[in-house]
Amino acid sequence: MTTRDFPTTIAEATAVQQRLRAEVVLQPPPNFAPRLVAGLDVSMDRDATECFAGIVVLALPSLEVVDQATAVAPVPMPYVPGFLAFRELPAVAAAWDQLRTRPDALIFDGQGIAHPRRFGIACYGGLLFGVPSIGCAKSILVGTHAPLGPERLARAPLVHRRETVGMAIRLRESVHPVYVSPGHLIDLETAVDVVVSVSAGFREPETTRRAHRLVNAERRARKGE
DNA sequence: GCGACAG
DNA sequence: ATCTTGTCGC
Numbered sequence: 519m520t521t522r523d524f525p526t527t528i529a530e531a532t533a534v535q536q537r538l539r540a541e542v543v544l545q546p547p548p549n550f551a552p553r554l555v556a557g558l559d560v561s562m563d564r565d566a567t568e569c570f571a572g573i574v575v576l577a578l579p580s581l582e583v584v585d586q587a588t589a590v591a592p593v594p595m596p597y598v599p600g601f602l603a604f605r606e607l608p609a610v611a612a613a614w615d616q617l618r619t620r621p622d623a624l625i626f627d628g629q630g631i632a633h634p635r636r637f638g639i640a641c642y643g644g645l646l647f648g649v650p651s652i653g654c655a656k657s658i659l660v661g662t663h664a665p666l667g668p669e670r671l672a673r674a675p676l677v678h679r680r681e682t683v684g685m686a687i688r689l690r691e692s693v694h695p696v697y698v699s700p701g702h703l704i705d706l707e708t709a710v711d712v713v714v715s716v717s718a719g720f721r722e723p724e725t726t727r728r729a730h731r732l733v734n735a736e737r738r739a740r741k742g743e
Numbered sequence: 744g745c746g747a748c749a750g
Numbered sequence: 751a752t753c754t755t756g757t758c759g760c
Binding site: 597601626629632640653657697 | 749
């Protein structure tokens, strides 16, 4: 059973990752065809003690915004590579509680199984909310891939320790690719399909862009107060 | 021991 | 992640 009791030390966090990684299911539900896809993101100032989380739900195939929610929460611990989830998920969970809609799929800003212990923020979030989840990161945490062609949708498997853990995929011609990996209740192929389905020709999927815009607006709003 | 290292 | 204007390439 997954709880929202987040550890604060690296030792405890490592133990949680190693315990929960066994719960991850790398297979989508039968007849999986997401209609509502959510983007989740967190924003914060340099040495802030509070952070802003936001979730934006888009409908397919219109990419129209159908729901969104935000939350403010304390920053639990500093950023440590491999432990992003313990820093950002508490705030995201608070925003999730404010969300009325139940999305069919979640796209996180960070890795899924393309992680040192195969348990990135998308895996944790998917388990926590019980919804198919995807990691879509702007840079690599672990793994390597073959060079990509310059064209939109050029792709190459992301391999770590002889294992394909994700896909490097260019969502906009001649622009840096993003790195997609399964979180929970999904496989790599489906994860890539979902990301492409919410791609509108920019570097990042629309879900991520909208969520990013939302949390930045929230952060700046509470600045001018 | 030396780098690498999601956001 | 965030601090930041103009500027270069597609």
